[in-house]
Amino acid sequence: MASPSLEHTPLTRLKGVGPALEKKLSHLGIRNVLDLLFHLPLRYEDRTQVHAIGRVAIGEHVQLQGEVVSTSIQFGRRRSLLCVIRDNSGVISLRFFHFSAAQKDGLRPGSLLRCYGEVRRGRTGMEIYHPEYRIVDKADELPVESTLTAIYPATDGLQQGRFRSLIKQALALMEKGIEVREYLPTGLLERFGLAPLNEAIRLSHQPPVEAAVSWSDYGGSPGQRRLAFEELLAHRLCMRRFRQHVLGEEAPRLAANERLQVALLAQFPFELTQAQRRVGLEIQRDLDSGHPMLRLLQGDVGSGKTVVAALAALHAIGAGHQVALMAPTEILAEQHLSNFSRWFSPLGIAVGWLSGKSKGQQRCQQLQALASGDCQLVVGTHALFQEGVDYRSLGLIVIDEQHRFGVHQRLALRQKAVSKTLNPHQLIMTATPIPRTLAMSAYADLDCSIIDELPPGRVPVNTAIVSSDRRSTVIERIEKACLAGQQAYWVCTMIDESELMQCQAAEATAELLKQQLPGINVGLIHGRMKSDDKAAIMAGFSSGATQLLVATTVIEVGVDVPNASLMVIENPERLGLSQLHQLRGRIGRGHAASHCILLYQAPLSHAGKTRLRVLRESNDGFYIAQKDLELRGPGQVLGTQQTGVMNFRVADIARDASLLEDVREASELLQEQQPELVEPLISRWLGDNVDYANV
Secondary structure, X not given: OOOOEHHHOOHHHOOOOOHHHHHHXXXXXXXXXXXXXXXXXXXXXXXXXXXXXXXXXXXXXXXXEEEEEEEEEEOOOOOEEXXXXXXXXXXXXXEEOOOOHHHHHHOOOOOEXXXXXXXXXXXXXXXXXXXXXEEEOOOOOOOOOOOOEEEOOOOOOOOHHHHHHHXXXXXXXXXXXXXXXXXXXXXXXXXXXXXXXXXXXXXXHOOOOOOOOEHHHOOOOHHHHHHHHHHHHHHHHHHHHHHHHHHOOOOOOOOOOHHHHHHHHOOOOOOOOHHHHHHHHHHHHHHOOOOOOEEEEEEOOOOOHHHHHHHHHHHHHHOOOEEEXXXXXXXXXXXXXXXXXXXXXXXXXXXXXXXXXXXXXXXHHHHHHHXXXXXXXXXXOHXXXXXXXXXXXXXXXXXXXXXXXXXXXXXXXXXXHOOOOOOOEEEEEEOOOOOHHHHHHHOOOOEEEEEOOOOOOOOOEEEEEEEHHHHHHHHHHHHHHHHOOOEEEEEOOOOOOOHHHHHHHHHHHHHHHHHHOOOOOEEEEOOOOXXXXXXXXXXXXXXXXXXXXXXXXXXXXXXXXXXXXEEEEEOHHHOOHHHHHHHHOOOOOOOOOEEEEEEEOOOOOHHHXXXXXXXXXXXXXXXXXXXXXXXHOHHHHHOHHHHOOOOOOOOOOOOOHHHHHHHHHHHHHHHHHOHHHHHHHHHHHHHHHHHHHOO
């Protein structure tokens, strides 16, 4: 008979856990006792000593013990409860803005009280706001903690004291022999210097005093390091397993169609770079392998990824299959439609369009062309995989700016193509370079190609950081440039992430600039405009009729106007570095010297100054992406608010980057030597989220 496991021990086994508390815990993803033990602290507090009141300083987090001198209700801008305590070294006030009559009555003068909190400067001198406290029985001295005190991510109605009590009970069950199963072999633990799992869990919740107090800078704590390692290992194993599954499937062999490729290349007034040729051959080998291609194509802004994707598309079309190219925004999709129509129409290839705004007869005709195979390449947004869209023979999917799509959206498009006889190839493109450490974990299921060379003639963009106090000077510079025959962008951002707010800001800015620049033709584009209106605006800007284009961040990708050599980005401190680099990539595409002005709102935070300085000093997308990762974390770089990828419980890619090489090696060893441990590890850490890898 199998021994009991904390993975199958219900929370109701713990004292005080009834249906109501069980429901609150489930909101935090805690459904059994093991989940509770894996719910690790955000940080720690040192309550291993009692400080003398007379020796504390402003800003310190301290534990104090003293006799209650007085308790009173204070009236001012906010009603508050003030409790004054003293020891033999001094006095201090405790202030509560949220309190009850019972709480006031409990803090009786003469009581002995122990509390913990941050010392601040208040109306009565030194004060602590809302300290955690308890009344101490004078006859029975309360011992201090022997380990650091954990502070947990919590939810409404679940206080820290209650959380610590539950964790203490769960640790006691573990000590009594209800095991947390150890899936990592002893040899592997020794090879990588990892603590046993039980010890790692205990150290994470009750670290010794000498451990680092901050969770985000844990200083190599063996407990947290071990748990982060196991979680990263589970994620990598999941993606590698999917990779192996895909390699076992069949896909159409798409041999190179030299006639079509030569005809396409003859249209271009340039030669492919060595990097484009190398990546093209990597893709060609995949397409002709008989197994589904899963390849991530990275390249900096303007490196020529779209041309490489077009050559890949000709493999599929030449072999009698269809291609779907999906982009996250209509503006980017329309840019692709314009390019592919211009390139493919002379080759006799039918290019189609499908977006959420495609309606009526136009939509019906497009759906019929896809189902019959008459449409050989279709460009669009997420509408490409909506219900009712069927393909006769979808052989290649190209996804641009993939991190902007939710995982389920990408999965749905792939499933549309999978049939008993056909499994599609996938080419995933991004102009947001993924740092190597991030790619090792987030994209372990993909082969990776990098176009690490820009076409000759690309002009480096000069970047300046300017305070909004000098806005009038910036407007004068734009006027001078436009009157000299150049074109410019003015990009508006908003604190509010809603598209409506961004559009309203852009509209107001456009009106203001029209008044201030009467001799300049000012255009406006944003995501809420009709497709025809956006196309007309972009056509006017491309032709040079519009000199200054006011836009939201919808122009971040896909817009290519070589004569545009000046860009102003308002409030750049609100955007990530990679997004700013994308925006800046819209200029520097012609021969004129190009300038990007980051018009920030003073005062800038230290972090804001650091980020904008990185952009000013470098035009290297990979360096900028690495800095973005260090400064903002993997969630922001990958856009995981949408995707659900990399939603770690314990690990942090930026902090734990040093573990990734060992994790890669450990995953190979485990798969070779003890493959039966792979499934339990994945199940423990990913649970119901395993489907995210099937993209």
